[in-house]
Amino acid sequence: MQHLSPSPSPARLRPLTVAEAEVLAERYFEALTSEEEERALARFAATPEAEAPQFDELRAALSLAAFARQRAHAAPPFPSRTAQPAAQRISTRRWRLGLRYAAAAAVAGVVMAAAWTFPQKSPDCVAYIHGERTTNSAAVEAAMHRSLSDIAAPLATETMEEQMAEALDFPLP
Amino acid sequence: MIHLHILPQRLLLCLWLLICALPSAAQTGLHVEPLFGSAYGQRKDATEVLLKGSRLKPYKLTLFRSLSFVPSAAEAKLVEQKVLADAKEAIDKEAVHRQGRLYYGFYQLKPKDQKRRYLIYRNNALAAKPSASTKGLLLIYIEGTATPQELQSFFK
Numbered sequence: 001m002q003h004l005s006p007s008p009s010p011a012r013l014r015p016l017t018v019a020e021a022e023v024l025a026e027r028y029f030e031a032l033t034s035e036e037e038e039r040a041l042a043r044f045a046a047t048p049e050a051e052a053p054q055f056d057e058l059r060a061a062l063s064l065a066a067f068a069r070q071r072a073h074a075a076p077p078f079p080s081r082t083a084q085p086a087a088q089r090i091s092t093r094r095w096r097l098g099l100r101y102a103a104a105a106a107v108a109g110v111v112m113a114a115a116w117t118f119p120q121k122s123p124d125c126v127a128y129i130h131g132e133r134t135t136n137s138a139a140v141e142a143a144m145h146r147s148l149s150d151i152a153a154p155l156a157t158e159t160m161e162e163q164m165a166e167a168l169d170f171p172l173p
Numbered sequence: 174m175i176h177l178h179i180l181p182q183r184l185l186l187c188l189w190l191l192i193c194a195l196p197s198a199a200q201t202g203l204h205v206e207p208l209f210g211s212a213y214g215q216r217k218d219a220t221e222v223l224l225k226g227s228r229l230k231p232y233k234l235t236l237f238r239s240l241s242f243v244p245s246a247a248e249a250k251l252v253e254q255k256v257l258a259d260a261k262e263a264i265d266k267e268a269v270h271r272q273g274r275l276y277y278g279f280y281q282l283k284p285k286d287q288k289r290r291y292l293i294y295r296n297n298a299l300a301a302k303p304s305a306s307t308k309g310l311l312l313i314y315i316e317g318t319a320t321p322q323e324l325q326s327f328f329k
Contacts, residue, residue: 124226131217143222147239148327151293151311155269155277156300 016044018052025058029100031093057100064099203282204255205292205312209238218243218309232327234317235288241311249296249310256280256294256312263292265321271299281321291315291324 016024021044027033028041044050045059126133127140134140214221219242229237244252253275260266263280270276276299282290293313315324 123223125228126223128214128219128221130220131215133215137228140222140224141228143220144224144237144239147220147222147241147311147313150241151239151295151313152325 015047016040018049021050021058022054025055028058029061029093029096031096057103060103061096061099202285203292203314204258205252205314208240208252208255208312209314213242213244213248214240216242229317232317233319233323234315236316237313238315239311239313241309243309244298249298252310252312253294253296256292259292274299276300279321285316288316289318289320291321 021041024033024037024041024044028038033041041058042062045055045062050059123135125137125140126135127143128134129139129143209221209223213219219240221241222237222239224237225235229235256278257275259282260268260278260280263282265281267279268275268277274296275294276296278292278294280292280294282292284290291314293311293315295311297309297311319327
């Protein structure tokens, strides 16, 4: 894993590349980033490169963190890793991971609920008769019996001419 | 390296694929399946019926689908091809041909989920002297436990 140098320098103020941002984002959600690295991530989040889908959760987490700090008023911008006690780092990591998976689970739950309700909307008694839809059970059953009668009607017998034409493979006039 | 930020997206993609597969699990898998519920049944000259469930219990059936309409020559050929494709897998068949085409077909298909399946076809345009009222094409698909003999009694 890459680690940015902790000492601020003009070189460290260069924008992060997408690859570096991906690495740092992963470490951010593990609560392993330094204060400077988190500042770099915040700067990256404001760039057009951060609009890519893989940074959706990072942008959401950074925005939420900024909103929380604004509400708290007293929290430091980016609590540094060394300043945070171990228990708080674990709590922060769990909170960030939980936020991510809670969002995914909520979306999945909505999709599953829609999928399970979809098959129930299919009717079990419907007929289209000359373009008109009906779900009247008597009408639908009557249409069913008509279909059965029509298909079971005696087959038309071939005339002698048709039989001869078919046997000789000769088209009728 | 496990990229945790894309794991939920992969999970959602898998869920979507599973959900899309759920409706297809209820299909008959037949070539004629797309004909039912299509635009054919909603024409002015057509009749389409879908019945399933308890209403078919007296007939020992679980599903009844029928479609009758007056097709063009191309449409009739298309339907016939689909019927013949499904008929290849039939375990019992009775067919009548006219002018080299399928005029009538009664096919018992391979059972599915312990249910007998039947496909019945009739193209009245191939009758000796089709009239305006009987020149249509009829297609019926049935599922249930009824035997072919019991099914024939329903036709009367």
